Amino acid sequence: MPDSTSIGIVGAGLSGLVAATRLHESGHEVVVWEMRDRVGGRTWSPALGSNSLRLDLGAAWHWTAHTRVQDLAEELGIGRIPQHEPGTALYEPRAEQPVQRFPWPDTPPPSWRLQGGTQAMAEQLSAQLPDGAVQLRHRITQVQQTDHAVQVAVTGPSGPSSMTVDRLIVAVPPRLVAHTINFDPALPDSLTIAQRNTPTWMAASGKAVATFVDAFWRQQGIDGRVVSHAGPVAHWHDAVTADGRAALAGFLHPTGLQTLANEGEAALHAAIRDQLAHCFGDDAPAPTAIATSNWRTDAATTPPGEDPLHVEHPPAPPPVLTQPRWNGHLLWASAETATEHPGYLDGAIEAGERAAEQAMDATSIALNP
Ligand SMILES: Cc1cc2nc3c(=O)[nH]c(=O)nc-3n(C[C@H](O)[C@H](O)[C@H](O)COP(=O)(O)OP(=O)(O)OC[C@H]3O[C@@H](n4cnc5c(N)ncnc54)[C@H](O)[C@@H]3O)c2cc1C
Numbered sequence: 474m475p476d477s478t479s480i481g482i483v484g485a486g487l488s489g490l491v492a493a494t495r496l497h498e499s500g501h502e503v504v505v506w507e508m509r510d511r512v513g514g515r516t517w518s519p520a521l522g523s524n525s526l527r528l529d530l531g532a533a534w535h536w537t538a539h540t541r542v543q544d545l546a547e548e549l550g551i552g553r554i555p556q557h558e559p560g561t562a563l564y565e566p567r568a569e570q571p572v573q574r575f576p577w578p579d580t581p582p583p584s585w586r587l588q589g590g591t592q593a594m595a596e597q598l599s600a601q602l603p604d605g606a607v608q609l610r611h612r613i614t615q616v617q618q619t620d621h622a623v624q625v626a627v628t629g630p631s632g633p634s635s636m637t638v639d640r641l642i643v644a645v646p647p648r649l650v651a652h653t654i655n656f657d658p659a660l661p662d663s664l665t666i667a668q669r670n671t672p673t674w675m676a677a678s679g680k681a682v683a684t685f686v687d688a689f690w691r692q693q694g695i696d697g698r699v700v701s702h703a704g705p706v707a708h709w710h711d712a713v714t715a716d717g718r719a720a721l722a723g724f725l726h727p728t729g730l731q732t733l734a735n736e737g738e739a740a741l742h743a744a745i746r747d748q749l750a751h752c753f754g755d756d757a758p759a760p761t762a763i764a765t766s767n768w769r770t771d772a773a774t775t776p777p778g779e780d781p782l783h784v785e786h787p788p789a790p791p792p793v794l795t796q797p798r799w800n801g802h803l804l805w806a807s808a809e810t811a812t813e814h815p816g817y818l819d820g821a822i823e824a825g826e827r828a829a830e831q832a833m834d835a836t837s838i839a840l841n842p
Contacts, residue, residue, distance in 0.1 A: 480832055481506065481625060481638035483613045483654075486514025487818060488806035489644030490598040490607075491545070491825025492832070497602055499833060504638070505602070506627055508612035509773050511592075512599045515675065516818070518590020522684035522762035526718050527590040530680045530766035532818050533712075533722065534584040539819035541826075543585075549597045552588035557711040561694060563752050565701040572752050577698065588715055591818060616641060617657040618799045642828045644806035646673040647794055652776030660798065667793050671809050672782035674816025676775045679725035679733065679767040681706050681745055683760035688719040690753060697721050699752050705729030705744045709752075721749075725765070733767055741765055787816025795824075797831050804828045 480496050482489045485507035493503045511517070517531040534556060535542040546553055558581055564573045587593055599607050608629065615626035623641040627634050643650055651668035659665075688711070690697050697711025704726030712722035725733070732741045742763045749760060768774045768781075775781045787809060794810045797803065806828040811820030 479503070479639045480642065481623070481636065481640070482642045482644055482806075483625075484514065484644035484807070485509075485512040485595065485599060485607055485609070486644060486807070487516055487595055487598075487821040488808055488825040488828070489514075489642065490595050490602075491822050492642050492644060492806050492829040493602055493606065494598045495826055495829035496832060497606070499829075501833070503602065503606055504636070505599075505607045506611040506613050506625070507607060507609050510609050512607060512609070513592040513595035515768070515774060516591040516595055517766065518592035519764060521682060521720075521764050524684075524718060526684050526714065526720055527593070528682040528684070528712060528720055528722060528764070529586065529590045529592075530682060530764060531768070532591045532675075533586050535587075535818055536582055536584050539814060539817065541819045541822040545594055545822055546587055549594060551593050551597070552715060553585040554588060554715050556584040556586060557691075557697065557713060561696055562698040562700060563695060565699060565703050565748070565752055568703040568748070568751060574695065577696075586712070594818075613654060615655045615657065616643070616803070618802065621800075621802070623799065623802050640802050640804060640832045642804045642806050642832060644825065644828070646676070646774065646807050647671040647790075647805075647809050648673050648676075648779075648782070649774065649776055652779060661793075664793050664796075664798075667791050670782075671790065671794065672784045672787065673774060674784070674787045674808060676768050676771075676781035677783035679730050679765060679769065680722065681725060681729070681741075681763065681765045682712065682720060682722045683745065683749065684762045685719040685721070685760055686758055688713045688717070689758055690721075693753075695753070699723070701726060701748070701752075703728070703748070705732055705741060705748060721760075725767075729765075730767065730769065733765065734770070738765060787820075790815055795827070801831070801834075804831050 479502045482505040515531040518527040562577045611629040617624045624637045647668035699709035706723035707726035709721045709723040712720040806824040808821035811823040814820040
């Protein structure tokens, strides 16, 4: 890798990789620095169980209005799986009370998952970039304006180094940017305050996935949806794959997050097994494998020691979050900066495409010093 390249991108989540792909397609040289040892960011679909089922421990669904996800999945040849919704669901009021069946009250808006999990989008985008364009385990700590360029301080497996790029796209959640990356000269207060006040969508949550020998719940007419006030999982959903491999996926209840924090992963997995036996009956097949995630304590999502600022739905971003800086040399992506569907996968694609256009658009230069 030469020590100067035209466009640098911080973060190999969906927004960063969409930006990198669009710029590469237009003939620009790109380098993407990613602090984790994998691409995908908040899309994470690790292989689980003996048949290596890829299940979503981060983002999973998209809806009818999320046309950018549909288009990107089609462009990449990734199949979409309609979400199986229950006719009959289960309600678990408390761990010591009987579980109740209830008819699922209304028809939820249709949603889809992606075959192989949502991380497949990032993996395929990354695979299409030139060798060496995505640098895993490389963290950006400092960004400095220089004459007609941007210099970044990178900490990688072989130690610290610095790189100069013509333009830089920061594809990191704004709140994480404000807490973990230094800018020289400092960014305007209005931008830093807006970044700090922008919740990172779903950063307060954790998920659980479990595989089974078969989808016994479908055969028993009770479907895969469980609503629990007891935990450790608050909502279970059917996550059976297109080829019929059986799984459930759910969001952790506060009691589950607490078990994870106080007693660790093994205790949480034991509690999940107990919950599944309570909900589906002691005779129901036990899970063959379980995996969990906690985005609240993930330092590449939530600033260490900071509250993740939980919100029901991500707010529309103030314009200050998307304006190019440093004469158009410093640009912003990340789902939270999207105008449509901010915080969602669709928003990540919008933000990545917008940042790529801004990087290619000479008119953005000099408008916003
Ligand atoms: C549990 C959960 C469930 C979700 N469910 C859904 C859903 O069902 N549908 C939906 O549409 N959306 C969902 N989302 C949101 C969705 O995951 C995000 O919108 C999307 O993945 C964000 O992509 P991004 O590129 O903007 O950010 P991220 O995915 O956060 O990517 C940012 C990347 O930057 C890297 N990074 C951070 N700091 C640095 C640094 N200093 N140097 C180098 N690299 C750095 C990070 O490691 C990360 O890879 C969910 C999210 C979570 C956590």
